[in-house]
Amino acid sequence: MTATLTREPQHVGPLATRLNGILASRGIDPATAIAGEPPTEPVTALELADGRIPARYRRALASHPQITAWAEQTAEAGRPGPGGPGIAEGRSLLITGPTGTGKTHQAYGAIRALLGRGVRLRWEGTTTADLYARLRPRAGHDTERDLQTLARSPLLLLDDLGAAKASEWTEELTYRLINHRYEHLLPTLITTNLPTRELRDALGDRVASRLAEMTERVILTGPDRRRRTAPSA
Ligand SMILES: Nc1ncnc2c1ncn2[C@@H]1O[C@H](COP(=O)(O)OP(=O)(O)OP(=O)(O)O)[C@@H](O)[C@H]1O
Numbered sequence: 001m002t003a004t005l006t007r008e009p010q011h012v013g014p015l016a017t018r019l020n021g022i023l024a025s026r027g028i029d030p031a032t033a034i035a036g037e038p039p040t041e042p043v044t045a046l047e048l049a050d051g052r053i054p055a056r057y058r059r060a061l062a063s064h065p066q067i068t069a070w071a072e073q074t075a076e077a078g079r080p081g082p083g084g085p086g087i088a089e090g091r092s093l094l095i096t097g098p099t100g101t102g103k104t105h106q107a108y109g110a111i112r113a114l115l116g117r118g119v120r121l122r123w124e125g126t127t128t129a130d131l132y133a134r135l136r137p138r139a140g141h142d143t144e145r146d147l148q149t150l151a152r153s154p155l156l157l158l159d160d161l162g163a164a165k166a167s168e169w170t171e172e173l174t175y176r177l178i179n180h181r182y183e184h185l186l187p188t189l190i191t192t193n194l195p196t197r198e199l200r201d202a203l204g205d206r207v208a209s210r211l212a213e214m215t216e217r218v219i220l221t222g223p224d225r226r227r228r229t230a231p232s233a
Pocket residue numbers: 056057063097098099100101102103104105106160191193225226
Protein backbone atom coordinates (compact mmCIF):
# COMPACT_ATOMS: atom_id res chain seq x y z
CA MET A 1 0.00 0.00 0.00
CA THR A 2 1.21 3.51 -0.68
CA ALA A 3 0.15 6.80 0.85
CA THR A 4 -1.14 9.47 -1.48
CA LEU A 5 0.69 12.42 -0.02
CA THR A 6 1.88 15.37 -1.99
CA ARG A 7 5.33 16.36 -0.96
CA GLU A 8 5.63 20.01 -0.19
CA PRO A 9 8.68 21.81 1.07
CA GLN A 10 9.04 21.97 4.84
CA HIS A 11 5.87 20.15 5.84
CA VAL A 12 4.43 21.22 9.17
CA GLY A 13 2.54 19.08 11.70
CA PRO A 14 2.95 15.57 13.16
CA LEU A 15 2.35 13.67 9.90
CA ALA A 16 4.58 16.15 8.10
CA THR A 17 7.31 15.62 10.68
CA ARG A 18 7.27 11.92 9.83
CA LEU A 19 7.21 12.68 6.12
CA ASN A 20 10.16 15.04 6.50
CA GLY A 21 11.97 12.27 8.37
CA ILE A 22 11.28 9.86 5.51
CA LEU A 23 12.54 12.37 2.95
CA ALA A 24 15.65 12.96 5.05
CA SER A 25 16.25 9.20 5.36
CA ARG A 26 16.18 9.08 1.55
CA GLY A 27 18.76 11.83 1.40
CA ILE A 28 16.22 14.46 0.27
CA ASP A 29 16.28 17.79 2.06
CA PRO A 30 12.61 18.65 2.80
CA ALA A 31 13.46 22.35 2.51
CA THR A 32 14.55 21.94 -1.09
CA ALA A 33 11.92 19.39 -2.17
CA ILE A 34 9.80 21.03 -4.86
CA ALA A 35 6.08 21.45 -4.15
CA GLY A 36 3.91 19.36 -6.44
CA GLU A 37 6.84 17.47 -7.91
CA PRO A 38 5.88 13.80 -8.10
CA PRO A 39 7.81 11.66 -5.64
CA THR A 40 10.51 9.49 -7.17
CA GLU A 41 9.19 6.55 -5.13
CA PRO A 42 5.84 6.35 -3.35
CA VAL A 43 5.90 6.69 0.43
CA THR A 44 4.95 3.32 1.83
CA ALA A 45 2.78 2.55 4.84
CA LEU A 46 5.84 0.96 6.39
CA GLU A 47 7.79 4.20 6.13
CA LEU A 48 4.91 6.21 7.56
CA ALA A 49 4.66 3.83 10.52
CA ASP A 50 8.34 4.27 11.28
CA GLY A 51 7.69 7.38 13.33
CA ARG A 52 5.43 5.44 15.68
CA ILE A 53 7.78 2.52 16.16
CA PRO A 54 10.41 3.14 18.85
CA ALA A 55 13.77 3.85 17.20
CA ARG A 56 15.38 0.69 18.55
CA TYR A 57 12.82 -1.50 16.80
CA ARG A 58 12.39 0.53 13.62
CA ARG A 59 14.21 -2.06 11.52
CA ALA A 60 13.08 -5.11 13.52
CA LEU A 61 12.49 -8.22 11.45
CA ALA A 62 10.33 -11.00 12.83
CA SER A 63 12.36 -14.17 12.46
CA HIS A 64 10.61 -16.61 14.77
CA PRO A 65 8.62 -19.11 12.65
CA GLN A 66 5.44 -18.82 14.74
CA ILE A 67 5.53 -15.05 14.42
CA THR A 68 6.17 -14.98 10.67
CA ALA A 69 3.37 -17.55 10.27
CA TRP A 70 1.05 -15.34 12.34
CA ALA A 71 1.86 -12.28 10.21
CA GLU A 72 1.29 -14.23 7.02
CA GLN A 73 -2.01 -15.67 8.21
CA THR A 74 -3.22 -12.34 9.58
CA ALA A 75 -2.33 -10.57 6.32
CA GLU A 76 -4.11 -13.21 4.24
CA ALA A 77 -7.23 -13.06 6.42
CA GLY A 78 -7.47 -9.28 5.90
CA ARG A 79 -10.75 -7.80 4.76
CA PRO A 80 -10.58 -6.17 1.33
CA GLY A 81 -10.82 -2.39 1.41
CA PRO A 82 -10.20 0.59 -0.87
CA GLY A 83 -6.69 1.20 0.48
CA GLY A 84 -5.69 -2.45 0.62
CA PRO A 85 -6.76 -5.32 2.85
CA GLY A 86 -7.60 -4.38 6.44
CA ILE A 87 -6.86 -6.46 9.46
CA ALA A 88 -9.59 -8.95 10.40
CA GLU A 89 -10.60 -10.87 13.48
CA GLY A 90 -7.96 -13.39 14.28
CA ARG A 91 -5.47 -15.05 16.52
CA SER A 92 -3.37 -13.37 19.16
CA LEU A 93 0.15 -14.18 20.31
CA LEU A 94 1.62 -14.38 23.80
CA ILE A 95 5.36 -13.95 23.37
CA THR A 96 7.16 -15.14 26.49
CA GLY A 97 10.79 -15.45 27.50
CA PRO A 98 13.43 -14.09 29.82
CA THR A 99 14.80 -10.54 29.65
CA GLY A 100 16.52 -9.58 26.44
CA THR A 101 15.51 -12.58 24.34
CA GLY A 102 13.90 -10.36 21.70
CA LYS A 103 10.19 -10.35 22.58
CA THR A 104 9.61 -6.67 21.80
CA HIS A 105 11.80 -6.97 18.70
CA GLN A 106 9.70 -9.85 17.38
CA ALA A 107 6.45 -8.03 18.19
CA TYR A 108 7.41 -4.89 16.27
CA GLY A 109 8.82 -7.14 13.57
CA ALA A 110 5.35 -8.68 13.26
CA ILE A 111 3.72 -5.25 12.87
CA ARG A 112 6.33 -4.28 10.27
CA ALA A 113 5.75 -7.55 8.43
CA LEU A 114 2.02 -6.74 8.14
CA LEU A 115 2.72 -3.21 6.95
CA GLY A 116 5.30 -4.52 4.50
CA ARG A 117 2.66 -6.83 3.06
CA GLY A 118 0.40 -3.87 2.36
CA VAL A 119 -2.08 -4.44 5.16
CA ARG A 120 -4.04 -1.27 5.87
CA LEU A 121 -3.29 -1.31 9.54
CA ARG A 122 -4.55 0.76 12.43
CA TRP A 123 -2.58 -0.30 15.45
CA GLU A 124 -1.69 0.82 18.94
CA GLY A 125 1.33 -0.18 20.98
CA THR A 126 2.09 0.40 24.65
CA THR A 127 3.94 -1.12 27.54
CA THR A 128 1.66 -2.10 30.38
CA ALA A 129 3.42 0.33 32.73
CA ASP A 130 2.74 3.20 30.28
CA LEU A 131 -0.81 1.98 29.85
CA TYR A 132 -1.53 2.22 33.57
CA ALA A 133 0.13 5.64 33.76
CA ARG A 134 -1.89 6.87 30.79
CA LEU A 135 -5.20 5.56 32.14
CA ARG A 136 -4.80 6.74 35.72
CA PRO A 137 -7.83 8.94 36.41
CA ARG A 138 -6.90 12.61 36.35
CA ALA A 139 -8.80 15.87 36.11
CA GLY A 140 -9.61 17.11 32.63
CA HIS A 141 -8.66 13.89 30.87
CA ASP A 142 -11.06 11.34 29.42
CA THR A 143 -9.19 8.17 30.37
CA GLU A 144 -12.23 6.03 29.55
CA ARG A 145 -11.92 7.15 25.95
CA ASP A 146 -8.22 6.24 25.94
CA LEU A 147 -9.10 2.77 27.21
CA GLN A 148 -11.72 2.36 24.48
CA THR A 149 -9.21 3.45 21.82
CA LEU A 150 -6.79 0.74 22.91
CA ALA A 151 -9.47 -1.89 23.48
CA ARG A 152 -10.98 -1.36 20.02
CA SER A 153 -7.79 -0.92 18.05
CA PRO A 154 -7.70 -3.46 15.18
CA LEU A 155 -4.24 -4.53 16.36
CA LEU A 156 -2.77 -3.94 19.82
CA LEU A 157 0.75 -4.54 21.07
CA LEU A 158 0.73 -4.90 24.84
CA ASP A 159 4.38 -5.02 25.82
CA ASP A 160 5.66 -6.31 29.18
CA LEU A 161 2.39 -7.60 30.57
CA GLY A 162 2.71 -8.43 34.26
CA ALA A 163 5.81 -6.27 34.73
CA ALA A 164 4.08 -3.31 36.36
CA LYS A 165 3.09 -3.36 40.00
CA ALA A 166 -0.38 -4.86 40.29
CA SER A 167 -3.32 -3.55 42.26
CA GLU A 168 -7.05 -4.10 42.18
CA TRP A 169 -7.28 -1.16 39.81
CA THR A 170 -4.66 -2.50 37.35
CA GLU A 171 -6.30 -5.94 37.47
CA GLU A 172 -9.70 -4.51 36.62
CA LEU A 173 -8.28 -2.36 33.84
CA THR A 174 -6.32 -5.25 32.32
CA TYR A 175 -9.42 -7.39 32.57
CA ARG A 176 -11.56 -4.85 30.70
CA LEU A 177 -8.93 -4.43 27.99
CA ILE A 178 -8.26 -8.12 27.48
CA ASN A 179 -11.92 -9.09 27.80
CA HIS A 180 -12.94 -6.66 25.05
CA ARG A 181 -10.29 -8.06 22.74
CA TYR A 182 -11.22 -11.60 23.71
CA GLU A 183 -14.93 -11.07 23.03
CA HIS A 184 -14.34 -9.35 19.69
CA LEU A 185 -11.56 -11.68 18.52
CA LEU A 186 -9.21 -8.73 18.01
CA PRO A 187 -5.60 -9.68 17.21
CA THR A 188 -3.33 -8.74 20.09
CA LEU A 189 0.42 -9.15 20.47
CA ILE A 190 1.35 -9.57 24.10
CA THR A 191 4.85 -9.92 25.49
CA THR A 192 5.71 -11.01 29.00
CA ASN A 193 8.68 -12.10 31.08
CA LEU A 194 6.50 -14.13 33.38
CA PRO A 195 5.93 -17.88 33.20
CA THR A 196 2.27 -18.99 33.08
CA ARG A 197 1.77 -19.50 36.79
CA GLU A 198 3.26 -16.15 37.75
CA LEU A 199 1.27 -14.44 35.02
CA ARG A 200 -1.90 -15.86 36.54
CA ASP A 201 -0.87 -14.64 39.99
CA ALA A 202 -0.06 -11.19 38.61
CA LEU A 203 -3.15 -10.73 36.42
CA GLY A 204 -5.82 -12.78 38.12
CA ASP A 205 -7.50 -15.93 36.88
CA ARG A 206 -10.09 -14.23 34.66
CA VAL A 207 -7.41 -12.58 32.51
CA ALA A 208 -5.14 -15.66 32.50
CA SER A 209 -8.03 -17.89 31.44
CA ARG A 210 -8.94 -15.63 28.50
CA LEU A 211 -5.31 -15.38 27.43
CA ALA A 212 -5.02 -19.18 27.48
CA GLU A 213 -7.88 -19.41 25.00
CA MET A 214 -7.19 -16.44 22.74
CA THR A 215 -3.41 -16.63 22.34
CA GLU A 216 -0.90 -18.92 20.80
CA ARG A 217 2.15 -19.10 23.04
CA VAL A 218 5.53 -18.26 21.51
CA ILE A 219 8.48 -19.12 23.74
CA LEU A 220 11.75 -17.28 23.16
CA THR A 221 14.90 -18.69 24.69
CA GLY A 222 18.59 -17.87 24.73
CA PRO A 223 20.88 -15.38 26.36
CA ASP A 224 20.12 -11.73 27.03
CA ARG A 225 20.90 -10.17 23.64
CA ARG A 226 21.64 -6.85 25.31
CA ARG A 227 24.68 -8.34 27.01
CA ARG A 228 26.02 -10.08 23.92
CA THR A 229 26.66 -6.95 21.89
CA ALA A 230 28.82 -3.93 22.48
CA PRO A 231 26.66 -1.07 23.71
CA SER A 232 25.69 1.23 20.85
CA ALA A 233 23.16 3.53 22.50
N1 LIG B 1 16.40 -11.09 16.08
C1 LIG B 1 17.13 -10.05 16.47
N2 LIG B 1 18.08 -9.55 15.66
C2 LIG B 1 18.84 -8.51 16.04
N3 LIG B 1 18.70 -7.87 17.23
C3 LIG B 1 17.77 -8.33 18.06
C4 LIG B 1 16.93 -9.43 17.74
N4 LIG B 1 16.11 -9.66 18.78
C5 LIG B 1 16.42 -8.73 19.70
N5 LIG B 1 17.40 -7.93 19.28
C6 LIG B 1 18.00 -6.84 20.04
O1 LIG B 1 18.28 -7.34 21.34
C7 LIG B 1 17.93 -6.39 22.34
C8 LIG B 1 16.88 -6.99 23.26
O2 LIG B 1 15.69 -7.23 22.50
P1 LIG B 1 14.24 -6.88 23.10
O3 LIG B 1 14.20 -5.51 23.65
O4 LIG B 1 13.26 -7.23 22.05
O5 LIG B 1 14.17 -7.95 24.30
P2 LIG B 1 12.94 -8.32 25.24
O6 LIG B 1 12.81 -9.79 25.26
O7 LIG B 1 11.76 -7.52 24.86
O8 LIG B 1 13.50 -7.83 26.68
P3 LIG B 1 12.67 -7.40 27.98
O9 LIG B 1 12.11 -8.63 28.58
O10 LIG B 1 13.72 -6.78 28.89
O11 LIG B 1 11.63 -6.42 27.56
C9 LIG B 1 17.49 -5.15 21.60
O12 LIG B 1 18.60 -4.29 21.43
C10 LIG B 1 17.04 -5.67 20.26
O13 LIG B 1 17.14 -4.69 19.27
